[in-house]
Ligand SMILES: Cc1cc2nc3c(=O)[nH]c(=O)nc-3n(C[C@H](O)[C@H](O)[C@H](O)COP(=O)(O)OP(=O)(O)OC[C@H]3O[C@@H](n4cnc5c(N)ncnc54)[C@H](O)[C@@H]3O)c2cc1C
Ligand code: SF4
């Protein structure tokens with residue numbers, strides 16, 4: 001019998017549990033969960049603020065999930081050390097748990113730069129966890145002015161979530177545009193305009209340098225008064241457990257396509273890792289939920305002695321604000337194909353006969369067909385790309401290929 | 411397991427399947443009241459060009475990437491059928507971003523819906539197949555893995 005230990009209880013952990021159980025129905029699985037909640041959908045915390053979901057529906061799996069999967073849970077406990085020699089993990093209360101295989105699924109933590117005077121701010125919050133969200137909800141009322149530091153995905157989703165529940169929302173970011181990690185200047189401008197039309201205010205190319213109680217001194221010299229502060233500058237992968245014992249890390253824990261770390265019997269999955277982005281051909285942190293699940297599943301299968309590789313990771317986002325949907329994937333290099341209307345924008349990037357990446361705003365039907373061209377590295381000369389670039393459609397595949405897809409002809 | 415397959419040579423491009431789908435999932439008993447004069451949101455759609463046309467609906471994939479990608483844990487697969495829990499879905503469209511077949515699309519309120527083979531609606535068997543005048547859509551066993 002094996003004895004699996006999973007550190008962390010997010011979506012990567014859930015994938016790992018399901019991966020293990022697809023191979024091994026019997027051995028014990030122990031999960032250590034620092035957060036006091038069963039696995040929930042982290043991306044839904046902004047939808048919770050918007051009243052589009054509730055804690056019950058935010059659960060990633062059904063109430064009997066752990067029982068059905070035969071898992072022992074340690075809630076509110078943290079792993080502080082992996083003793084690779086004796087194959088034990090050590091918890092913060094001193095408990096030692098033996099493992100035959102362990103999966104590090106520790107996610108990431110908010111990165112908070114050392115702002116001067118931050119300790120004088122009474123109402124401040126990160127926006128990463130359910131408990132952060134409950135705290136933020138308590139801190140605000142309809143008269144609050146909220147300052148959000150960070151115009152990335154998390155900061156903007158927070159702004160959308162708070163919209164309608166507070167008096168004013170200002171978002172600042174040192175970058176000169178919103179969503180700078182996934183959008184180019186033109187696309188960011190469209191999204192920013194839409195957010196502004198919905199009452200969100202921006203201070204871009206500018207950030208807080210000093211706080212004094214309810215006021216922020218900005219880099220530009222301006223001052224912003226606020227009641228509640230949200231810190232969404234960025235996140236850092238939680239790599240310490242592997243780093244401390246000499247495992248290979250870069251920004252994230254380095255994993256191969258089996259989700260093995262450089263250390264024996266130690267696997268890793270999710271936001272804490274750095275795996276290969278096949279659109280870029282390099283390792284990078286891909287802090288995305290689908291990636292976390294698929295990495296977790298792969299880790300689980302391999303931990304249990306099965307064989308699964310995950311070698312199709314690419315960055316991909318589907319994100320909407322106030323009804324405007326934006327989809328992005330891959331890397332934006334190579335030749336640009338563009339289509340623009342009043343309400344939509346499409347940018348496809350091709351290089352070496354492959355689709356490498358895209359940005360779509362407003363019109364997103366069947367985008368998965370484009371995404372799969374990137375993931376599968378489909379040579380564009382095997383499809384009718386002239387048709388495909390205009391509309392994402394399987395008509396652009398050859399009839400034989402379509403028969404395979406829709407006719408069950410293998 | 412049994413799946414829906416298309417014979418694109420036989421498809422007339424008449425879009426009847428789209429109407430039958432919308433009706434079967436409307437929960438109503440009369441087609442005219444259910445559909446007349448309203449935009450429809452079927453879970454199957456016709457794609458094609460001037461040479462071919464064919465109906466696209468969910469493949470109920472052996473390894474469904476939509477299930478693995480849903481940020482709300484709203485998509486699941488049981489007994490070979492991939493379903494969306496509309497009560498959990500928040501309409502983020504991540505499933506649309508990943509489905510390689512272009513099979514899913516949101517309903518009129520922005521919440522996701524997809525072909526669930528009519529097993530739980532009033533039709534009880536795929537309405538698109540039942541109503542196709544030319545047998546261009548069939549529901550049968552072709553030896554693919556569940
Ligand atoms: C507001 C917001 C919106 C998002 N929106 C999207 C989106 O639209 N699409 C998308 O793809 N992704 C989105 N994401 C990212 C997505 O949530 C993450 O990629 C995903 O949740 C990562 O899962 P994970 O299991 O790797 O890590 P996590 O969910 O972070 O889980 C790790 C868990 O491990 C615990 N832990 C850490 N260290 C220890 C330890 N030593 N011992 C015990 N437990 C430990 C942590 O407390 C945490 O609960 C969003 C994230 C946020 C915050
Ligand atoms: S929605 Fe798409 S990915 Fe999901 S099972 Fe259906 S065809 Fe497969």
Ligand code: SF4
Pocket residue numbers: 479480481482483484485494498499500501502503504505506521522
């Ligand atoms: S649109 Fe709904 S079903 Fe699709 S990924 Fe988002 S939450 Fe899941």
